[in-house]
Amino acid sequence: MTDEPTDPETYEPLYLSGIEKFNECDYYESHEVWEELWTDYRGPSRKFYQGLIQAAVALYHFGNGNIRGARKLHGSVHGYLEAYAPYHLGLRVDRFLESFDACLKEVAASTDDYPTIELDPELLPEIHLDPPPPDGREDRDE
Structure with missing residues (x-):
């Protein structure tokens, strides 16, 4: 939608909180945080947030062995x-x-009804913003 740099001061706090949870592999919680943002948001980034929510849920399903659910959301x-x-x-x-x-290559390619595919931790996606938030929040270790 845009190639323009974003002013990091304008990042929504819930957007950043969801990124933190996502990068901690807490996909359920990242989905919850982003859904809170998405529910009340009516601007041009609404579908962007919805895409992040669905990515988190797909990875949550994959991690819990619900390959069909992950494949649907992919x-x-x-x-x-x-x-x-x-x-x-x-x-x-x-x-x-x-x-x-x-990360979901095998999931997307599978045609089995109930495939058994293992999640490879080395392939888990992370979100790193450019420019980063002013306080480095997305990469903060807690």
Whole structure:
């Protein structure tokens, strides 16, 4: 949607909190935080937030062995986020989708009704904003 740099002072606090949870692999909680933001938000980034929510839920399903659920959401994540590529709200959307796809490659390719696919921790996508938040919040260790 835009190639313009985002002013890091304008990042929504819930956006950043969701990123923290996502990068901690707490996908359920990141989805909850972003959903809180998305529910009341009516601006141009609404579908962007929805795409992040669905990415978190897809990874949550994958981590819990619900491969069919992860596979269903995989395509919808692209449907929501691709319109915002290559860059939106500090996120290199195209790079995020590449890492998301690499993580779910076997899931997306599977045609089995109940496949058994192991989550590879080395392939888990992370979100790093450019520019980063002023307090470095997305990368903070707690």
